[in-house]
Amino acid sequence: MQITSVGHAGFHIQTEAGSILCDPWVNPAYFASWFPFPDNTGLDWDALGDVDYLYVSHLHKDHFDPETLTKHVNKDATVLLPDYPVPDLERELRKLGFTKFFETEDSVKHTVSGPKGDLDVMIIALRAPADGPIGDSGLVVSDGETVCFNMNDARPVDMDPMLEAFGKIDIHLLQYSGAIWYPMVYDIPAGTKRNFGKQKRQRGMDRCRSYIEQVGATWVVPSAGPPVFLDDALRDLNDDHGDEGNIFPDQIVFLEQMRIHGNDGGLLMIPGSTVDIHGDKAALAHPIPDADVEKIFTDKAAYIEDMAQRMAPVIAAEKAAWAPAEGEPLLGPLKAKFEPIMAQSDVICDGIGYPVGLVMGDETVVLDFPNRTVREPQDGAGKYRYGFRIAPELVRTVLRDDEPDWVNTIFLSTRFEAWRVGGYNEFLYTFFKCLTDERIAYADGWFAEAHDDTASIEVGGYEIQRRCPHLKADLSKFGVVEGSNLTCNLHGWQWDLETGRCKTSKGHELRSKKLG
Template sequence: MRITFLGHAGFAVETARSVVVMDPWLTERGAFDSAWMQLPRNHHLAPRVRELLETPGRERFLYVSHEHKDHFDPEFLATLQRRDFTVVIPRFLRSELQDIFAKYGCKRVIACEDGREIPFKGGYLKLYVSEQGTNRDSAVMVRGDGQCFINLNDCKLHDRLARITEEEGPIDVFTAQFSGAIWHPTCYEYSPETYAAISLKKRDSKFEAVARALEVVRPRAYLASAGPACFLDPTLFHLNFEKVNIFPNATTLFRFLEQRLPGAASKYLEPMPGDVLDIGSLDFVSLDQERVTQEGFDAYLRKYADDMAPLFRERRRNMLRAEVDEIHARLRVELQRKLDLLDLHERVGMPLYVELTELPERLLRVDFKGRRVDEVSELRETTRYTMKVSAADMVRVLDRKLTWEDFLLSFRLRLSRSPDVYEPILHGFLGVEIEDMRAFCEGVRSTESQRERTVVSVGQKRFSVQRFCPHQGADLAEGWVEEGKYLVCPRHRWQFDLDDGGRCLMNGSTLCAEPATDVVPEETEKPTVPAPVVEPRV
């Protein structure tokens, strides 16, 4: 088996009789309205990927993990002329991927439920599907030629990895996201010190998740992939050079892993787009000519930005006041439609203020408890959530050129919250499409309805807690304890204070923790072990 790295989270896995192309993101326009660009650039690989998918003689599969445009690239896929290959996608409640590929004209489309195997000559591929709240994602495993590759990409399956490896046996090569892919704290108005502190904590939390995954999977090699991207829009370019943020490079990760997992047998590899790895030997049998080094990073990025400058000039245009007024009115209607479908509106205890930067005197105030959107001239409450965005960026969402989540990931907005507490319902209100709002609310209720409990041991203490995380239902029996009292969710690393009834430090939700004496039959006891303290390196 050979693996060609296609850049970001893209791979082409070739066995003797088959090829599986995974998440090829190759368009020169990047993703999320061109806010994210591939790093290193990989556009030169488009002809190679077309050749792999269009050349007969082997079974050919195209796998798309989820809807995010740094994984699902419609612009590149439209360039494929011969489409006699099989598309493999996860089966989500939201049918967007299925609807798109139903019209694509390929040989067949297989929409897979969680755990489904798709056989091919000499092996099979298998999908793991995860859908909780606003998160829809999947991971894929390919087994062939007596070897195995698991690509977790962005999918947060950390609480399931032990079961997966127990079922599947030895894993040769493993890859999982190690860099941030969220708008917090990037888009939030924090002091530089607070921003750096939050970023460092999030970064090391992500690194810890990778380290624990490696402890469980124990692969022969780990491939650094799924980030970071780079940001070439002049308004975002500074993010590439922040001393501390949530977008670390692979070198920083590897330093962390070498301290965190001393003596680990896994080999850490950072491929460049176009590099080809032989899984048997774990040697690169072919290397791409373009190599990006830390020493040359600054010059490389500035040249890249110069090359892409025309793309961002195209985005700029001045808007007439009448256009801005129309966008303001449309936005108010959009927010009201979302609010009308938000069955959990009474849980949100603060208003949301939305400001078009061209109309700072005409704020839109979303009153969740009153279930109405009003226009006001100023902020009325100290307890509030605010969003500022330009009309030129907002109209792309209203015109359905971007989803709400794609817009949030474009980073072209500013947010603040007081108090600085994560509010999952408000977060869902912003990120979920109108047609998905009811399903979002049903998903929250479904997660909350899980009442099974588990026992956590911390030294001589034992606690009975709710087994599934109230956030998005991760199995806390696969969690761990930090600082002698915080139970950590393996999926999003939320911390629950066992000495305070299992209260979450993020937003006050709780696991209803209580001292455990006798273990009832339905409980599952899994002792957790404190994570080693690792000195962060910037």
């Protein structure tokens, strides 16, 4: 098996039984905020796209790149399709011209047969509302000699089905760096923001190491990030100026974390790097001299500056395609967009539980979730427990394009500011990613179902429910206890073990009892 990095979470997997292209991303994402790092525009995308199979893990725009898929990927390729509750991914791929789909069943080993031979595959499909745009996934591939687990930025809660089906994993590709807007966009003091960033940075790497330990692969490739921010307004988000609170550490940083914790199996891959894997034997080759690979990371600021200058016309063209900032008041279009969704989502609206302010230039609109309405501010009311300041041209663009997911457009762009009083509100961001009848019906129903909390474990002197109240992660594997505080490293959520109260978000209480 030969694996070629094509940038970010993208890989080309070549076997004697066929080739698979995974998550090819080239063009800027999220309002031209994110670019692949290092640069991958110089790869031969026509050759990379001439494959037998295509795997797109989910619809986040740093994994699903319609322009690259349309221009460069063979439409006769068979799509390895995750088992998602809402068929948005299949619909979008069909719009691009793909017609052959191999529908997998979540966490079940399948054999795909082609003219060149058979491959064993499994797609671990995550289907909670918090997983990507209603779905994220990881792919396992075996050619009979080598097993590759491409986890990209998915966060599986149970590795056992994969390990039971495939046994030893030879190479593990997974995310270690940040891919979110928190805490950078929040209106909080700089010192507080830096401390939150330090925690977020370390938790992301701790989570990755936890997965590495559970999977036990011989070789590990840190991937699926970080992106690079090339717009002048966002350049400070790059980890190139010694900010200990930066949530976007690069591959070199994480490989050192692995070594510190006794794991020397990490492989550094840049776009065009290949690794030939034969069981537990690996031979790595880069497309440029090793010294030049090292320079990308040791002189990162200069590399980013050069890339920014080359990509400036691309950013300018993207901005020119945005809707104008001026136009009719946004209250009417937002009422038409949001109120029908609110009317269908009692669990989510009640979970949000308060009005949310939306400040767009000179206009403020209130999303009144308790009353299921979108309205103007009331006299004397200018403060809201949760609020967003978003440039009106971004709001007008997503309304013009009838975007079903503001998380996958505005929020991941980091081109906004937010404030909140109290903890993170998962229901609110779920609402913003479910702006279709189909999505909101699924998400509201998912939250309405009772999670199984009957199984218990003992950790740190407490008996607690085994499954995390957030997304059902196994706390015997992801739970870390410090005093009376429990952290689930899958997403960094925390609980007070004395009371069972969730310290991260509203609701999500934990069953907990002190022992002895």
